[in-house]
Amino acid sequence: xxxxxxxxxxxxxxxxxxxxxxxxxxxxxxxxxxxxxxxxxxxxxxxxxxxxxxxxxxxxxxxxxxxxxxxxxxxxxxxxxxxxxxxxxxxxxxxxxxxxxxxxxxxxxxxxxxxxxxxxxxxxxxxxxxxxxxxxxxxxxxxxxxxxxxxxxxxxxxxxxxxxxxxxxxxxxxxxxxxxxxxxxxxxxxxxxxxxxxxxxxxxxxxxxxxxxxxxxxxxxxxxxxxxxxxxxxxxxxxxxxxxxxxxxxxxxxxxxxxxxxxxxxxxxxxxxxxxxxxxxxxxxxxxxxxxxxxxxxxxxxxxxxxxxxxxxxxxxxxxxxxxxxxxxxxxxxxxxxxxxxxxxxxxxxxxxxxxxxxxxxxxxxxxxxxxxxxxxxxxxx
Numbered sequence: 001x002x003x004x005x006x007x008x009x010x011x012x013x014x015x016x017x018x019x020x021x022x023x024x025x026x027x028x029x030x031x032x033x034x035x036x037x038x039x040x041x042x043x044x045x046x047x048x049x050x051x052x053x054x055x056x057x058x059x060x061x062x063x064x065x066x067x068x069x070x071x072x073x074x075x076x077x078x079x080x081x082x083x084x085x086x087x088x089x090x091x092x093x094x095x096x097x098x099x100x101x102x103x104x105x106x107x108x109x110x111x112x113x114x115x116x117x118x119x120x121x122x123x124x125x126x127x128x129x130x131x132x133x134x135x136x137x138x139x140x141x142x143x144x145x146x147x148x149x150x151x152x153x154x155x156x157x158x159x160x161x162x163x164x165x166x167x168x169x170x171x172x173x174x175x176x177x178x179x180x181x182x183x184x185x186x187x188x189x190x191x192x193x194x195x196x197x198x199x200x201x202x203x204x205x206x207x208x209x210x211x212x213x214x215x216x217x218x219x220x221x222x223x224x225x226x227x228x229x230x231x232x233x234x235x236x237x238x239x240x241x242x243x244x245x246x247x248x249x250x251x252x253x254x255x256x257x258x259x260x261x262x263x264x265x266x267x268x269x270x271x272x273x274x275x276x277x278x279x280x281x282x283x284x285x286x287x288x289x290x291x292x293x294x295x296x297x298x299x300x301x302x303x304x305x306x307x308x309x310x311x312x313x314x315x316x317x318x319x320x321x322x323x324x325x326x327x328x329x330x331x332x333x334x335x336x337x338x339x340x341x342x343x344x345x346x347x348x349x350x351x352x353x354x355x356x357x358x359x360x361x362x363x364x365x366x367x368x369x370x371x372x373x374x375x376x377x378x379x380x381x382x
Contacts, residue, residue: 003168006121006144007237008096008109009151010128013139013160015105016045019081020074022137032072035061044076048160078279084136091135095128098239108148110237125163146171147233153182171231176203183228185334187253193217205229224296246273249337255294257332259324266323267316269338274312277340283308285342287315289322292335301326308344
């Protein structure tokens with residue numbers, strides 16, 4: 001049976017921790033976490049052996065060591081992650097015609113037109129898994145479905161090193177028994193609120209008994225969430241092959257209309273992304289701000305910098321102005337994102353020699369303590 005729409009989702013299993021094992025094979029099978037050694041540090045990623053002890057990303061290092069006294073901590077290695085990502089990109093771009101990378105280790109692909117070549121979707125999924133492993137040594141979980149949401153939920157349910165195919169017409173049945181927390185966009189607080197109402201599984205969102213409570217909580221958003229619960233997902237795969245890009249986005253626990261909060265979130269993204277550019281010796285010629293409101297309506301604003309940049313204080317005024325012009329007063333937003341594109345090799349003329357030394361020192365501190373912990377005083381913020 002030919003699918004009217006087919007989306008493939010790939011998610012590299014514990015990429016940062018797996019990369020550490022590639023760099024040091026003696027770590028294979030051991031509880032490994034990527035993060036700072038200070039008790040006040042934060043775990044960025046954990047191997048599956050570490051996860052068995054309850055260690056998770058975003059957990060304080062002190063708590064992780066308490067849960068797993070034998071935890072092996074390794075520092076982040078961004079150049080290695082970027083090299084592996086580029087190897088994966090080369091493989092995926094060769095195999096799949098339209099690909100959207102949502103992070104360094106996750107991607108969607110529009111594979112509807114590949115069904116003549118791969119009538120069996122599981123064969124296509126296995127081909128992608130094998131190609132990524134052969135090129136990088138990394139294991140990847142792959143899922144195919146008629147939409148992005150179901151594909152991602154299916155991949156999450158089959159990790160690690162899994163392969164899932166959700167046939168058309170079975171989406172709602174597949175989602176019905178999944179915990180409501182599995183849906184992208186429903187965080188721990190929202191899940192706890194829903195559980196308190198007796199809504200534990202995705203299928204409960206469609207139970208007429210719960211509709212009055214859900215309408216009170218979500219208002220006009222209820223219809224959109226009910227469509228998600230049925231596996232109805234029209235979100236397209238958006239490819240950007242014209243130029244390389246870096247980006248980050250997040251879905252909030254609660255919708256917000258607080259512009260200052262949106263600005264701070266975007267500013268934090270910019271600091272991290274600009275640091276990544278400098279580590280890779282790149283500068284960005286343009287950027288895109290993305291907002292998704294409470295009704296799931298997506299709006300974007302793309303803009304060019306005056307010249308390629310890779311230092312966030314110099315980039316922030318243009319990004320802030322774009323966000324302010326895009327955000328509508330009294331509109332509540334559930335997702336915000338920022339991407340930097342038009343990436344080119346950075347030139348020596350971006351900074352004076354003194355500034356170059358200061359920024360290099362800054363990047364060393366960011367690698368050690370994180371982008372939110374340190375800021376330069378000698379180069380103006382604005």
